[in-house]
Amino acid sequence: MTLTGWEAAFFWVFAIAALVAALLTILARNAVHSALFLISTLVAVAALFVLLGAEFIAGVQILVYVGGVMVLFLFVIMLVNVGAEERGNEMLFNRPAQVATSAVFLVLLSLGFIYAIRQGYEGLLARDNLITQEQRAEAANRRHARQQDLRPTATGTSRLSQDTQLVGASLYRFAALPFEIASVLLLVAIIGSVMLARTSKQEAATDDLELKDEG
């Protein structure tokens, strides 16, 4: 898939934004700053998902990661005392063994990543018969034609995809039973956490109240 026009411009803006914010996430000294940069990365990646035509994943990315996971991160940062590296104690993380391990892991990860991209991209092209230029152009035409069938959005400049609809339909139809079991699971989680977190004093207080009611 080759990007052209505004699509390309937006892609480069968001891709670079995601990379820079990701770098800043690990370079920032202040943990809260790191978390904020991580949010920027996730938002930029969500924008890239929109460009790929995966609106639902973009929405989930924002709701779950930016909305849920990041709030948890911030809570943890607030509750746990992360002071050492803020004060500039670099020796905490720069021991030779740690650096060597990270370097090895980095090399392995990059090699694996490059291999996966090359293999995977070629495999995808071969699967979809996109080897010659004509085949690619034809596939692009087909995609455009499919998009013309979809309803236009409110602004009229783009089309609505049906992904979300499909996900919703299968979640509440085919996965209706696991969905309901999951609700029981959450109920158990609530009961369990309340029960384990309640102090003896609180328990005694409720029991006393009941005894008074009896008398």
Added chain:
Amino acid sequence: MLLQANTTALFSVRDLQLIAPELILTLSACVVLVLEVILPRRERKWTAYFSLAGIALAAVSLFLLWQTNRDNLPLDAFYGMVRIDGFGLVFKTIFLLAAALTVAISLRYLDVEGEQRGEYYALILFATVGMMFLACGYDLISLYISLELMALTFYVLVGFTKRDRRSNEAGMKYFLLGAFSSGVLLYGMSLLFGIAGSTNLGDISQSVTSILSGAPLEGALAGGLPLRPMLLLAMIALAAGLFFKIAAVPFHMWAPDAYEGAPTSVTAFLSTGSKAASFALFARIFLEALGGMRADWAPLLGLVAAITIMVGNWAAVTQVNAKRLLAYSSISNAGYLLLGVIAANEYGYIGLVVYLFVYTLMNIGAFGVIISLRRRGLVGDNVDDLTGLGQKAPGMALMMTIFMLSLGGLPLTGGFIGKWFLFGGLLQRAADPADGKDWYLWLAIWAILNTVVSFFYYVRFIRVMYLGDGVADARPLSLSPALRAALVVAVVGVIVIGVYPQPFIKLAQTLVSSLSDAASGAFALR
């Protein structure tokens, strides 16, 4: 799957009827939660009796379900998420039995602990719901969610006695290792989904056989990477996750700590219900979904079973704490039960369900006796605390003797019948001309040899009770009627199955035939 959404109905009444026992249990659990708040403190025991009534109702509806549908099993419901077949039904019966016995022995235990609270019974019921869905799930999604429902409930239950440090420690350990093993299992499931392109076990089974047969693949799988190594990786991850759940060596380390620290009634439920449910999952995944990969997983399971049987039995010999000893005994029993999965023939299946049934009875019974020793100020969970029980309470001592002999597998007890079929299945497999390898025979011999070792520590209980010096605790036992009833039910069950097993075997044979059809079908396809 995404594109089939053309009807408006979410599910039919028939689907709901098929999961009626689970619905009844869920509702009873919710009512128990409400009762706990409404009832004054002294009347809280009614939550336990209500839970028992709920379990009984669920059992009745399970029986009706079987009666009305016995000729057209298996039935699929909820778009293939659930499959009602004989295999699932027999496991559900085991779970209901385990839950009922556990509630009955819990009443006294919680009284002694001063923790008589309704949430406990609600959690037991919720765990049972998870197990029942685990036994009838036919899709990786519903299986995983039900497994988590069961596991999460047990994390809470193991740490239920908050004021007891050992319980806290056990709960924490079990939670951390359990969450880790769930992650490994989920990793295997996602790999399997990626390879097969479906979460339905039937579809996975077909994909697996076609991948292994080397036939050219269609769709997204065509021309890609070689899939067999990926399939092996998925199988190993699934096996590792499940070994954790059934406490097989080398993933057994959590079991002794969790069993020792947990409230004794929870230990009883954990070692029977949770283990049976994990075996149901094991059989579903390995015999139905991965049935075609038998040549790959049978040696792995065989090796693990051999080590598990050895470590469980030999480590139990040196234990002092009775709960810890029974934990190691439960590890070795996981090894014996694995033999049924490895054999994967009619004898093996019958052995699996009959032994699990008997194991539920005798293990809960043994823990029930340990609970009866407990009183305020005395923990009573060391083997020595049983000293002189033969003089003090001959009835209890006799029951404990029967449970121990049955756990060891003495003839005329239920344990013997179960082991007979488990070992017999393996021998049958060894004699099978299609797949008769020598190591099946050696594994069976190894298991039988280790059974002899196991008598060593089971008999220790009996020796202490009858031949020990003096009486450990002179005060008479105070038994609640529910505990007494549970013990009697367990002992009668163990003896009846041991002396007159034919009806049970016949029933098991008809019920597990669906599984043998599925497994042999996958085998024939190959």
